[in-house]
Amino acid sequence: MSVRRRLMTRFIGLLAGTVILILVIGGSIAYWVIQQLNEASLVEDFATVGLDQLISTAEILPDGNVKYDPGLLKRIEENDGWLQILDEQGRVLDAFHTPPDVPDHYKPGELISYWQGKKPFPYELYLLIRERKGINFTLLYGENNQAASMLEQVYNGGRYANNKLELAPGHQDIIRTADAYLQILDEQGREVTSFNKPASGIPDSYSLQDLILRTRYPARYGMTTVTSYDEQNHSTWMLSVPLGSNPAGSNENPFGFILGPALIALLVSIISLLILLAVWYANLFGYPMLHMLQWLQRLERGQYEEPAGPRGRPLSQKENGKWRRNYRVYTEVLGSIQTLSDTLRQDKELRRQTDSLREEWIAGITHDLKTPLSSIQGYAHMLEAEKYQWTSGEVREFAGIMLDKSMYMDRLVNDLAMTYRLRSGGYQPPIEQTDINALLQDLVHRAERNPAYGEGRITFQPAQIEVQGHVHIPSFERIVDNLTANALLHNPPETKLIVSVQSGEEAGDFIVQFTDNGRGMDQETVWKLFERYYRGTDTAAPDVGSGLGMAVTKGLIEAMKGRIEVRSNPKEGTEIRLIWDVHSRAGTK
Template structure:
């Protein structure tokens, strides 16, 4: 999987996880809000909400009795209420906290009279009929109706006349002891008279909506409000009794204590989640990127090792060398940086070696040029000196030495120029189809006649069949001379050289495929010398002996072989001799196209 796909997958996964977490948090807060709203509804209007829940959660036991939710029964107890379950004949089947003055049996029409207020009843009644598991539940819920009783007593015992409210002293004491107050309103809801009304915070007029809300939601206003309409005078008697646990005006919005904390909790949770996600994202994506940036900065300063921890182990790797989890998404990038580091390290080492070789080569070339130049200058001064009279033989000897030195310098300069031409591809010798067996046999015979090599040191082994190849004869001749001189002049005097021709793997299919081997049993070379053998800045010969070559022969040899679409391989080890293979085959030509 590519870096782009892994990043996309990781980001989509984290985004989906974030959405899920937000939904879980929102769902949890919504569940809490619903529970609190339900609890508030039970407190504010248990008669409507609580009775329905009481039936919904009721459990019918095997013996026919009914088991109710203990929490709802507790709420009935806190409201100073009571509960009765009636059958179809009005008999009480089950009861909870029923006062002694409440009947245990209701005649037909009697319960309806109590419920509709047609007949006086000391408690406020709520009636609910529901079917559950095939059984009709008739629940009769009652609450202490002290406010209604107090208002009825005041209405029946009091009198409003001449814009003045008159109450019996006993009734006044009852209203004062309950910290209640009584107001009489006209047809427009304007206050006409009042008793025990607080000096501030109580309205002097009410709309129909105000009266409905005050009587329907007592907790919202902190008091229980009951009314009695006087049809004769078209006036309204209104009694307000403060709730013991919720003073008037203390909580205008009964649900504010729910939505406020819920909103704050939601905002805090989302902000905290975003902060945690930011830290997580920074650790998961930012830290590896910072690590790679530091690595690149180190590369810029020439430090090629990956940034490591206190124990010397790279931050991105485990003890077993595998990538850590948060770095795996950048596997290709880290691998590329590692490759770049290795390449730069190798290039630095190669530059160092190249600089060293260049300095050695310049020193060798300078020495090789100065040596013949010194000879030329010396013999020229000797011939120029008037105090010496040289014989004809001596002058000819001096001239011969000067010619040799100048030819060596010419050879050195030509080799140097040839290496640059070969390196830049500026030399493309014309090749022709040639009999390789015959050509090599002629070149080997010439080499055998060279007194510098000695007698009987070269053996030629031609191929059993005719081998033809495309070569440039002068260049091929120079290649053979260089390899022969390199094998015989830089090894002990008893070293033997075998020159062998073999048909290539593609012989018979395509002309030009052949192999030439130069195998000697000399001292051999180590791997470093083999690696540097074809460097034009490397001189394996003694620069103090210019007549053994310029030190550029092997570089020229490799360049000429490659210019003729061939390749060269060297196999050698110390004290085991050297084998040099010149290979012309289809692979060599394909690699040069």
């Protein structure tokens, strides 16, 4: 598996694990929210929610008795309520927290009258019938409604007429003691008079929906609100008694204390999870990358061994030589760095060998320089000697030999200096735009006139369209001369050379091709063709160059942002392509 796939697998696993953890955290918080909302609903409306849960969670024991949720029974007690379970004849089968003034048997019509409010009952009643496991449960739940009792006393003992409210002193004390307040509303729900009403925060008018919500959800407003309608005056008596658990006048969402902490807990959990994942990610992926960076820095300093741990073993490997778990994802990268280390170590050894070869090469160059110099010195001594009387013809012969040897020495020194300048980048010829077809045609015609090449051995094939290129003309001339001489002087006399020009795809791109049908070269010779002084020299032969011509040619082409390619096989000729294109220019920047 490649590094890309391993990283993708790790990242997908990391992402999947993160999503699963977030879902687990979110599910846990959601479960907590549901539980809290259920608890709030029990507080908000136990008569509806709590009774239904009481039946749903009821457990029927083997002896036929029923076991109820202790938490719900405790909630009944906290609400100052009571509970009775009735059979089909109205007898009480089971009871919890039942006051003494509550009967233990109900006639069918009597219970309905109590429940519908047609017959007075000291408590507010809620009736629920549910079936569970084949058993019909009839639950009668009652709460002591202080506000309803108080309003009944005030309404029966008070009087409202001619926009004037009259309350007995005892009833006034009851309202003040409970910190309650009374409002009288007209037919439109506007307040016409009030008693003990706070100075602020209490509405002066109510819509039908306001009255329903206030009487139905007391915890939302922090008030237990009860009403009584006076048919004679078409007025509504509304008594509001503060709840002990919530501040009066609180109109905020009763579930806000649940959702707010839940959201904060979710955000904190996700942020903490992301921080832990970041630390884990840094240890899993970052530490191996830091190790590889340290390894590369050691390579930069010439230290080719992998950083080792306290025991002297590479940090990325176990005792058995296998990769450690955190490093397995970078197997290819570590392998590449290891290969690079080995290559650099080999290159260091190669440089040592090259330095040794260079010393030998310099010794050979020195020998080749001394050989023509010895000839020049010998002929000079011969001309200087007084005991010899040389004829004018002999003097000219000696001078020609001396001139030829000195020209060879000059060519050898110049080529050697040029190769070093090109290798070191010290030679940057100024290039200019020129017509390649015209320039190459002129150079080919000039080469045709060289008697050393013979007649009819060079053919020029220009491009079909005009080709404009950026070259240094003197350097380009030397390249053409070197390649022409290499093709015609080191091949049989019958060898033909074709020089052609091809246009490139982009403006300024072109190819110059030298193709001959000579003896060709094997691949080792092709590989070493551009090595300096590869062929060697023979100073006794006047037509042999310095041995540096192809190295100079390659350096000049690269200095002009081009590249050279050679294709050759024995007995199949040689093809040399000089290429100037976008790839060449980008590769030589």
